[in-house]
Amino acid sequence: MKYKPVALTSVILIVAATACSTAPVPDDQPYGPYTNLQVLSGDWSELEEVMLGNLRGLGLRRTGGEGCLHCHVGSMQTSMETWDYASDAKRNKRSARQMLRMVKNINEGHLSNLPWRTENSIQVTCYTCHAGRTNPTPLPDVLASHYDSAGIDATVQRYEELRERYYEGDAYDFRESSLIRLAAKLQDREAHDDALRILELNVETHPQSASAHRGVVRYVAERAVETDGETGLRAVYPQLTARHVAGAFVWFTLDRVGWDFMGAGKVARAMTIFNYNVEVYPDHAGPVNSLANAYLRTGDTTEAISKLEASLELRPDQSQWVGELLEELLDSRR
Template sequence: MRSLLFLAGLVCLSGPVFGQAGKFPPDSLVNVKVIPKNTPVMQVVGMMRNFAGALGVRCPFCHVGQEGQPLSSFDFAKDDKRTKLTARQMMRMVEEINRRLDTLPEHAQMTSHVEVTCQTCHRGVSRPMPLEQLIMETAQGSGVDSATRDYRALRERYYGRAAYDFGEPTLDVAAFRLARAGKYDESFAILKLNEEQFPGSSNAATFRGNINLMKGDTTAAIAAFREAVQRDSTNGEAQGRLRALTGGARGGPTRP
């Protein structure tokens, strides 16, 4: 309980929404199974705001009620939604994690502690799937055009937040996994999308070479590794591949 209550303390509760209709906030807790029943209702509401913020959702994501309607019309005690049941399990999981953290060596003597919260994993999204997995699964399930659209839309919405990693390796990893699954067209399309985000990247050309190798297209692989070395003469991986593929002579500077 400690970590959840700690969270609730951080939230500023104010605004005209509360207490207007006389039913929200409720006078007491009805159907709580993780939160102690005697917890002040406003503290619970603060905790709930943190849940919603951490998952990037609003109250009706977990509770029975209409978006845009007054909170007094919601039935917060009902357990009808899968997401609420999942959230309850997540609350128990977070408690367990923090109990485990308390047992770390020399933990008690440390001057500061990092508590795990919903935000630690969720970072503003309800299903905290790594971006490379999301792109790979979308490319396989709905096609690479969908995956490309999704990537652009997510970048538009979340760039600069902790939700997704828009750094260069993400799409490289997605492309590599697609190639491993034999989806070469999809893989090259995702690599192209990455090169659009990171023009002139030597690393991207290396990936293109490696995926051509997996595909068995040695000519294209050699061209890609040459491009990689052109872009960055210190790219050791591309140099090594070129040496192996061309017998050494034209693979770039040879080491003494």
């Protein structure tokens, strides 16, 4: 008994399928008759508006119906009228149906609960999140997941394709910080050569950008200290200054690397960086302050005090915390 309705349904579906291949398309149902609407009504003017909204929101081409094929089964070699719009074979269509439900809930549910909303208040559309992208995931995440499935070469290629396709719009953030974030993700995966390749790609893409160059400088310096300590740093740093734009070298370039080591609990390595930075920027108080902090972390209050004193001597007018910290340390010794 239990299975009977199911069997009956399939019979009806088969009959319906046979019927629709021969039945003439009703005038009020272009590309119809519609047999698989689960969210929308069968009204063409609504359907058309929603389908065109899909194209706009996801940045798909309208010409020749090409963009419709992102979700629907068919081919550019056959006429649009013959495509199988009712089919749910494509995953994108199934995702899109869920999106249609979600957008409806947002507009007719959550937003309509705001009492001051009027007829003219803005509605959420596909564009609100997708902004002309087929998938709204931010660039570093898109690329990182591409990396996980397809490797570094494919990821570089994907970046170039996306940049080519989307650069004019503001769908993706193509500023330097995106590839820097991607490199950090690859570093988390311990894929060091690949992370460096991405940072180099950033420099190739933004040859004038100090922050892109800084990305490489920091990474190379960090790896050098990680693997060969001070010797490593002394070996690579002059090469870096020869290869990268002057703007990449400011006192906080290496300082950040030192603080990353501090954050990871690698105080000795941080100290290597800070000491070297003091050498490179002898007139700046910043590197000395960082060094004082590293000494504090190791419990060497005497050295910390002497560094803070040196720092105040360099820049008596610097921010208050330095003087306050020094007072505190001196007090604790009395």
